[in-house]
Amino acid sequence: MLELDILFVIVFTSIIQSLFGVGVLLFGTPMMLLLNYDFIESLLILLPVSATINLMQVLKDSEYINKKIYKSILIYTIPFIVITLFLIEKSSINLNIIIGLFLILLAIKENISWIKNFMNSFLSYNRLYYITMGIIHGLTNLGGSLLSAKIFYEKDSKNEKRVTIAISYLTFALFQIGTIFLTSSYEKFSYYYIYYAIIGFFIYFIVNKLLYKRLNEIKYHNLFKILLLVSGILLILK
Numbered sequence: 001m002l003e004l005d006i007l008f009v010i011v012f013t014s015i016i017q018s019l020f021g022v023g024v025l026l027f028g029t030p031m032m033l034l035l036n037y038d039f040i041e042s043l044l045i046l047l048p049v050s051a052t053i054n055l056m057q058v059l060k061d062s063e064y065i066n067k068k069i070y071k072s073i074l075i076y077t078i079p080f081i082v083i084t085l086f087l088i089e090k091s092s093i094n095l096n097i098i099i100g101l102f103l104i105l106l107a108i109k110e111n112i113s114w115i116k117n118f119m120n121s122f123l124s125y126n127r128l129y130y131i132t133m134g135i136i137h138g139l140t141n142l143g144g145s146l147l148s149a150k151i152f153y154e155k156d157s158k159n160e161k162r163v164t165i166a167i168s169y170l171t172f173a174l175f176q177i178g179t180i181f182l183t184s185s186y187e188k189f190s191y192y193y194i195y196y197a198i199i200g201f202f203i204y205f206i207v208n209k210l211l212y213k214r215l216n217e218i219k220y221h222n223l224f225k226i227l228l229l230v231s232g233i234l235l236i237l238k
Contacts, residue, residue, distance in 0.1 A: 084138025103232030
């Protein structure tokens with residue numbers, strides 16, 4: 001049976017992910033926890049939805065993938081996601097404030113020169129950044145915020161940004177699903193959860209046709225900044 005509270009979370013976050021390639025896990029996980037669903041159950045519900053939307057985005061725009069970034073994700077980020085998921089099922093470490101402040105600084109960096117110089121310098125340490133992203137995603141499921149921040153930093157088109165986030169996040173999801181099944185946490189899975197993924201599938205097509213295609217590069221860039229800013233504020237307040 002489909003739950004109305006979960007349905008609201010799926011619809012809201014699927015709209016965001018359809019535009020930016022990220023959103024279902026980034027916003028959905030804390031929303032599900034606030035609704036008193038546990039961490040693993042939340043992942044089992046949200047991961048198929050996230051993976052479905054990302055797969056559609058990759059199939060549509062695969063020629064725009066930033067292969068350099070994706071290669072770094074595979075080499076430096078994925079191994080640390082798997083390692084941390086194996087070592088700890090859910091961490092009590094609270095990194096929300098640090099990540100939140102980082103996202104806010106990134107969103108406003110173009111308006112303040114010293115912040116721009118600092119952020120550009122920090123983001124240039126690629127290997128350390130990708131490894132940190134993997135550890136944080138494995139521990140807290142918040143790696144998507146750092147992934148978005150890294151790709152926002154690149155001078156890519158909206159298609160390149162969205163599909164690069166999509167294939168990276170899809171890879172995150174596949175390895176997370178595999179790790180959950182290897183650790184026998186899949187016992188909480190219900191076949192009803194597949195219906196939520198189907199809903200996400202249809203939302204993607206509606207949003208892609210009615211919203212995404214109508215956004216020019218400037219509007220998309222500004223909306224991306226708002227996404228980072230809101231993500232940062234919510235993480236701090238959480």
